[in-house]
Amino acid sequence: MAPSVRFSINNPKITHQTIDGEVVIVNLGTGSYYSLDGAGADIWNCLENGATIGEIVTYISQRFDGNFGEITSAIERLAAELKAEGLIGEESDDGQGKNLEQRAMTVDGTPQVARKQFSPPVLNKYTDMQDLLLLDPIHDVDETGWPTVKPDVRKEDGNK
Amino acid sequence: MRADSIDRSDSQATGVTASPEIFFDQVVRAFESAERKMEGPIDHFFKIGGYHVRLRFAGPALVPLITPALQHLTESPRAGKVDLTVCLWDSVSTGARMPPPPWRIEQNGVRGEISGFNSATLRTTYNIGSGILSVLDTSKDVAVYWIRDFAQLPYYESGAPLLTILNWWMSAHQRRILHAGAVGNSKGAVLLVGRGGSGKSSTTLACLSSGLLYLGDDYCMVSSAPIPFVHSIFSSGKVNAEDTRLFPLLNDSLSNAARLGPEKALFFLNARFPQSIVSGLQLRAFLIPKVSGRSETRLVKVSSSASLLALAPSTIFQLPGAGHEVFDGLIGLVRNLPNYVLELGTEREQIPSVISEFLSRR
Numbered sequence: 001m002a003p004s005v006r007f008s009i010n011n012p013k014i015t016h017q018t019i020d021g022e023v024v025i026v027n028l029g030t031g032s033y034y035s036l037d038g039a040g041a042d043i044w045n046c047l048e049n050g051a052t053i054g055e056i057v058t059y060i061s062q063r064f065d066g067n068f069g070e071i072t073s074a075i076e077r078l079a080a081e082l083k084a085e086g087l088i089g090e091e092s093d094d095g096q097g098k099n100l101e102q103r104a105m106t107v108d109g110t111p112q113v114a115r116k117q118f119s120p121p122v123l124n125k126y127t128d129m130q131d132l133l134l135l136d137p138i139h140d141v142d143e144t145g146w147p148t149v150k151p152d153v154r155k156e157d158g159n160k
Numbered sequence: 161m162r163a164d165s166i167d168r169s170d171s172q173a174t175g176v177t178a179s180p181e182i183f184f185d186q187v188v189r190a191f192e193s194a195e196r197k198m199e200g201p202i203d204h205f206f207k208i209g210g211y212h213v214r215l216r217f218a219g220p221a222l223v224p225l226i227t228p229a230l231q232h233l234t235e236s237p238r239a240g241k242v243d244l245t246v247c248l249w250d251s252v253s254t255g256a257r258m259p260p261p262p263w264r265i266e267q268n269g270v271r272g273e274i275s276g277f278n279s280a281t282l283r284t285t286y287n288i289g290s291g292i293l294s295v296l297d298t299s300k301d302v303a304v305y306w307i308r309d310f311a312q313l314p315y316y317e318s319g320a321p322l323l324t325i326l327n328w329w330m331s332a333h334q335r336r337i338l339h340a341g342a343v344g345n346s347k348g349a350v351l352l353v354g355r356g357g358s359g360k361s362s363t364t365l366a367c368l369s370s371g372l373l374y375l376g377d378d379y380c381m382v383s384s385a386p387i388p389f390v391h392s393i394f395s396s397g398k399v400n401a402e403d404t405r406l407f408p409l410l411n412d413s414l415s416n417a418a419r420l421g422p423e424k425a426l427f428f429l430n431a432r433f434p435q436s437i438v439s440g441l442q443l444r445a446f447l448i449p450k451v452s453g454r455s456e457t458r459l460v461k462v463s464s465s466a467s468l469l470a471l472a473p474s475t476i477f478q479l480p481g482a483g484h485e486v487f488d489g490l491i492g493l494v495r496n497l498p499n500y501v502l503e504l505g506t507e508r509e510q511i512p513s514v515i516s517e518f519l520s521r522r
Contacts, residue, residue, distance in 0.1 A: 012483070015476070015483050015484040015486075015487060016487075017468065017472070017484075017487035017488075017491060019463075019464055019465045019468055019491060019494065019495065020463045020464050020465045020495075021465070022463065022465035022469075024465065024468050024469050024472055024473070024487075026472065026473050026476055026477075028270075028271075028476070028483060029270065031270070031477060033469075033473040035465075035469055037465075126473070128355050128356075129355070129473055129474060129477040132271075132477045132478060133270040133271060133477065139265075139288055142308065144251065144257060144258060144260060144308065145260025145261060146258070146260065146261060146286075146291070146293075146308060147261075147265060147268070147286075147288050148288070148291055148308075149288055149289050149291075
């Protein structure tokens with residue numbers, strides 16, 4: 001993956017929030033949701049702020065103790081996984097990147113803190129909400145023009 | 161897709177102009193036609209989240225299917241201001257037709273939202289699974305709720321009626337409906353959060369006869385100002401059919417004994433436990449129930465992100481139109497209140513005691 005590659009969050013289908021160093025990500029289109037913590041949360045927030053892969057590698061290397069090559073491949077792997085899940089999309093590098101210190105300051109609004117040991121981030125995926133979505137409703141149209149689910153495929157909504 | 165980009169030929173084919181405003185007016189007129197056929201409205205009034213809500217039924221068919229879960233919030237007929245009016249009807253019992261939908265099937269979103277028929281003031285969903293149309297005009301504080309045949313209303317809708325409309329309207333009034341149960345005492349309430357099957361309902365129902373107060377097992381409403389507060393919406397409860405044996409005191413409240421198995425057990429609790437059901441309490445903490453397999457029940461402190469993960473996705477996916485604002489509404493609450501995993505023990509009588517002792521220390 002080229003260092004100049006930049007991603008953006010696939011809004012509006014993706015909604016997310018960071019709290020206490022953990023990110024919760026919801027894909028409104030598929031019913032899947034995700035969590036990321038540790039370096040993964042930092043990487044996500046860098047991606048959201050428009051950092052390139054190269055900038056993210058530098059940023060994470062400044063904040064975490066770890067092998068540079070391992071950090072690079074872990075970031076590229078996570079970015080590819082996030083893209084494959086439809087959570088982010090690739091952007092062309094528009095050259096608007098800030099210098100790393102500025103970006104480091106903007107990721108969480110605070111200066112760099114004590115370095116932590118780098119662990120390859122794990123994207124936790126949850127699919128238990130998918131049954132709540134009408135992803136492929138098999139339906140008839142009644143005499144009034146309104147669609148109805150065929151009785152043999154009608155099911156109770158998952159949690160209701 | 162915006163309303164003005166809807167294919168006009170489709171709308172002409174249906175005979176309905178594809179505008180959300182015009183569709184809303186047509187739906188209201190169809191309701192008024194149903195109401196005239198049934199010789200006037202049947203009104204029921206409720207105070208929900210501090211707001212006065214009028215349910216205006218065209219005919220009696222839907223009344224016993226919609227009102228039991230709201231019974232604890234009943235108020236006297238109001239001559240004064242009503243904050244929200246919901247018009248409810250079905251075509252089979254009233255003989256009044258609903259105009260056909262002016263959208264294509266592809267515009268029906270995965271949570272029932274109709275693309276092109278939702279704007280700053282107008283909301284439209286049609287849930288194909290339940291067959292329920294919900295529309296709301298927030299500028300008029302008027303909503304319409306329709307199903308083709310009242311007899312086809314899903315039983316779970318009776319347990320949590322009008323959820324979509326209430327969520328829309330309350331969201332604009334500093335109230336947020338959450339997929340959560342709640343119980344409490346004079347010191348306040350805890351919100352029980354987690355996906356379906358996590359133990360919310362069995363925990364809240366286990367508390368019902370323990371002296372704790374009940375605010376709901378599956379959906380509650382919260383507000384954050386001036387203090388964090390839980391508002392009860394539904395005085396119903398629902399458990400898997402095989403779990404009814406755990407709640408013998410609820411036998412009299414079971415509404416669907418003949419249909420257990422295909423349906424979960426649905427209880428309407430207000431008649432049997434009127435003193436135990438309250439309309440609201442100060443919110444004190446978030447609890448995430450988890451079955452532990454151990455005998456004892458205990459609380460284990462967790463991060464606020466654990467509550468957010470347990471609560472936000474399940475709320476977002478259960479409420480059409482809900483999105484990032486759910487996160488926005490929750491973030492302050494889970495940050496500022498304590499968060500715990502409630503490890504559920506096999507000695508079930510301990511569950512309400514642990515919650516009660518926790519609240520008593522607040």
